[in-house]
Amino acid sequence: MSEEIQALPQIKKPATFIGKYVFSRDHKIIGLQYFFLALAAALAGTLMSLLIRLRLAWPQERWPLLEMIFPNGFSDGLMKPEFYLAMVTMHGTMMVFMVLSVAPQSAFGNYFLPIQIGAREMVFPRLNMLSFWLTFASFVVLIAALFVAGGAPIGGWTFYPPLSAIASAGPGQGAGADLWLVSIGVFCLAAFLGSINFIVTTLTRRTKGMSLMRMPLTCWGWFTTACISLLAFPVLLVAGLLLFLDRNFGMSFFKPAGLVVTGQVIEGGGGSPLLWQHLFWFFGHPEVYLVIIPVMGVISHVMATFARKPVFGHRAMVTAMLAIGALGFLIWGHHMFVSGMNPRLGLAFSVLTLVIGVPSAVKTFNWLGTLWGARIRFTTPMLFAIGFVSLFVSGGVTGLVLGQMALDMVFHDTYFVTGHFHMVMGVAAVFGIFAATYYWFPKMFGRMMNETMGKLHFWLTFAGVYAIFVPFHLLGIAGHPRRYADTLWFDFLKPLEPLHIFITIAAFVTAAAQLIFAGNFLLSLRKGARAGDNPWEATTLEWTVATPPPMENFAGRLPVVHRGPYEYSTPGAAKDYSMQTESLD
Amino acid sequence: MATTLTPKQTDAPSTDGGGFDDVGDGGYGGDDGRGGGWSNELTPPPEGYSLAIRLTIVSITMLFLALTSAYIFNRARLQPLVTPRVLWVSTSFILASGVTMELARRALRRRLEDRFRLWISATMLLGLCFLGAQIVLWKRLVASGFYVNKNHHSGYAYIFTGLHGAHLIGGLIALAYVMARRPASWTAVRRRVSVDATALYWHFLDGLWIYLLILIFYWR
């Protein structure tokens, strides 16, 4: 090797505020932008869920104050059912796309993937910036759907046509539904650009010694998820495009002939509503894994750190992630058992659905194995990680009920389903996001978060989500259909009203507990104890760089990796952790 | 940073990898990773472009596969549609552009700058001609009464050709970029890799057109 000292690459530091924080190409700033976008969306989505809960608990209560805020959503202080359904639709869309798809993958992935594999940047920083701003545009358009004539769409986040293909089928199915489709289309483009960047960066920018198997499981999660988005989002884009054409250009891919809506015969015909469901769920099921796989990575990562133990069965964890990602493409039909799809097709989908439980069980087993013989440090991120395992199990097992066609016929579109997915991909993923936030906050902002407030936040949230979502299952067993604006019309639903009131109170308490998180976050930003470079005594590369990381991530040369990602408690070593950069002897 | 090496020490530690295999199951594997880091720092690996373009092609393939399934699901092909002759003109344009693209790529390999520019220009011209022919195709379809919403078949014909055209415009922008950017402003390797990636994308669009041609106009 030549001995001349070559100049290190200079990453141009933007001088202006706009260049630095707005149109930034720095993956860390972009990661933070995504993070704050997801926080804003989570706030909006949570407020929507509270409005939903209000209507369900007290359908005949008058809310004159709320009417002042949403004059179109209320009449005489009573919440209109279409406003309730608009909130249901927007809550689902906001949470699934803008929070759960953004925070674990785009936010933390952007910030930490390059650092954890020993790179200075994403391969395509400009694309990265574009990807964020497209996501932001998508968010703005989605919010705009609330403020157009007729309000937000009422078709649910699954947006089944013909309800969503015909503007006259309900309030909000006009301009609001068009904006929804535009928003989702733009989101697809953003997800595509993001996934290209993640995959290429992972495959080409690993530093010396960073073999694939030495990558932290977080990186594996982000990589697998990027592969899933690359394949899944184009299908959603096609579905959205066809629906948009159906709505606005007189086509009828999803509309059969002879529809009569509000007394009007709808033009066109020859389409099939099932086509949408196939396209949507071909995307929609992998979407679930696209949310949970990066969270699984984060949980393994956090757990190893605070268990002071290597991850149990590292290779099995990677294999399970890839298996879940691949199998996820083969089981979309389990959302359609009662849709009118050929009942024979369900046989294959059902078996494959239960088979995907196997890698999930392996992961759970390995998390327990990681804790077995550990020396657990009960920090806030660790509490959330352990809480995640509990929620993942609780939400996952009910999937075995819903995966069987005969039982799905009973529970399809009841609160049992709502409870199932809120547990396993909703709050479990949110626990992952909290774990990641508490864990990486010191690295991102240079200060520690307050542990006492963090623990209080955990306890209230853990109790709260169980109090909310276990009763969901009970409502489902009693036969309560989802997306019902109230229980007043059916005799078999009336006795369930007290449970709704209980859930609503639990939801408000849990939502209030999130204020502790918000307070902790803001307070710690300014007043938190200064964090060192490696406050958790962790092993991976993000803890070798300065806190917060400089523009070029690694001062001086790029690091060389000598070890696996989770070498904790190695016998004979001086400390109970060995950084990946420490040489072997 | 303490753990990173200072710039003076340019020799890379040669021992890495392995190490953990002997501890038990689930060792982290012993391959020596990407060997990035040292040489890559100054000339980031250009293979990023070709990998990115391959992934893009995978994603676009997914897009057209999804559309194809929708096309079959809607039984669109069972409805009538005319087959204007201009299809052959556009097909020959795009096939010819594939040839000129390849010639341009080879010219660049042999460092024949003028020829490279000539063939790239020819490719762009043929690409534009193809787009022109597609617009004529649309006009012919309209003239025969096959509007966007005439039946599913005509609807899909417009969607397929429109999306293909949109992706082709992306290809034209890439061609314009590799031609317009001054050779001195980037390394020869990067330039060649960019041209290769563009060529790969262009050939993909070639093949995609043949597929669409058969799917929409000849598969009954």
Next chain:
Amino acid sequence: MKICELKLVIHSPLPTPHSPPPLPTLMSRLLAIAIWLTAIVTAGLFAWSKWRLPESVAAHSAMIDHQFKITLAVIGVGFLLAHAALGYVVWRYRAKDGERASPSQGNARVEFILAGCVAVVFIALAITGQRVWARLRLNQAPPGAVQIEAVAQQFVWNFRYPGPDGKFGRTDPRLYRDADNSIGARPGPLGLDPNDPLGKDDIVTPTLVAPANRPISLSLLSKDVIHDFYVPALRMKQDAVPGMKINIHFTATREGRYEIACAELCGQFHHQMRAYLDVKSPRDYEEWLKKNGKQ
């Protein structure tokens, strides 16, 4: 080479002053108890008789209820085992001064055995579940079943009986008259074609009247958007998709009036889309047919 490695060791980041989380013992105890308690309460709520499936009047419901019980038992065991183990490791393996965790990195054999067992259980569940489904949905209604059509629209259910001729008459979307849905109205909400003799004796009603203990073959249709024919008392749910005719069949075993709901979001007043399933004794049913079918 040597020098640089030495440097690495010397300059590895000094452990920053790490304040061990306060009260590790208390936290470990609390969390373990919380996990166990959550699991027991949750499992208890599922087992508690108050939260059972609604009372059923369908002949097939025993099969479904049995499958549900088996599945609940299996997932209950899995759920409790996982939480017992999680609570145990949290209780047992808290950080202690000067002690190190076991450096174990996994055990492929245990993992394979476990994955194998889980796979066997899950696939067995899937296969037993399929038997139930096959008996419900993969065979035709028995010959002699009562033929009824259910036609959904925003936010009403219509039911049509073929009348004495056993055949349904033609309908036309342009003739839909939703305003007059009294029994015997022509063309009525289903737009019965007045020129079709087959439709003369068709009965269109807003209530699904069915004889007890006779197989019913129900064809589901929709006039506008997707609805879902859902009768909690029948353990049955099936989408009614516009442009499709979907056949289901069932036998109701007990007389009575049961609610029919819509279980697929169909618009603003989805939650009000109610009808009744009126199961009558065969004699009452015949009488009802006669009374309403003579227009």
